[in-house]
Amino acid sequence: LDLAEHGRVFLRFYSEAATRNVAQRHALGADVPVLDVGYDDIRDAPLGVLERIHAARGGAFTPAARAAALAWDAAHPQHRLGRIEYSLERYGLTAAEVGEAFGPYIEHFGLKTAIG
Numbered sequence: 001l002d003l004a005e006h007g008r009v010f011l012r013f014y015s016e017a018a019t020r021n022v023a024q025r026h027a028l029g030a031d032v033p034v035l036d037v038g039y040d041d042i043r044d045a046p047l048g049v050l051e052r053i054h055a056a057r058g059g060a061f062t063p064a065a066r067a068a069a070l071a072w073d074a075a076h077p078q079h080r081l082g083r084i085e086y087s088l089e090r091y092g093l094t095a096a097e098v099g100e101a102f103g104p105y106i107e108h109f110g111l112k113t114a115i116g
Contacts, residue, residue, distance in 0.1 A: 003090055003091050003092065004091060004092025005092075006091060007088075007090075007091025007092045007093045008092065008093075010091075011093060011097065011098065011101050012101070015098075015101035015102050015105075018102055018104070018105040019104045019105065021105070022104045022105055022108045023104075025108075033056070035052060035053060035056045036109065037049050037052070037053075043078065046069065046073055047061075047066065047069060047070070047073075050065070050066075050069055099113065
């Protein structure tokens with residue numbers, strides 16, 4: 001497997017998909033409600049995310065749902081199967097290339113990035 005080629009292919013695939021998503025959302029405007037959830041929120045405050053999702057859909061985050069979510073979270077801690085380290089360099093990419101490729105997405109969501 002040529003990791004540099006793999007990196008280029010996936011960078012193009014995912015950045016084009018993200019750019020299309022941003023363009024589609026601009027075209028749709030407020031006609032289609034979307035709840036954006038960041039990875040940091042999922043990792044750091046999963047119950048808050050679930051509450052937001054239930055509220056956005058007009059439902060209640062019941063005590064039973066909360067208990068089930070807490071049980072699942074306790075049984076599935078991050079890195080339970082080992083920690084995997086990734087680097088752009090391994091895939092022949094640079095932070096500048098990734099930042100440029102995902103520019104519209106980063107700008108749309110006002111992300112502060114730590115690419116690299």
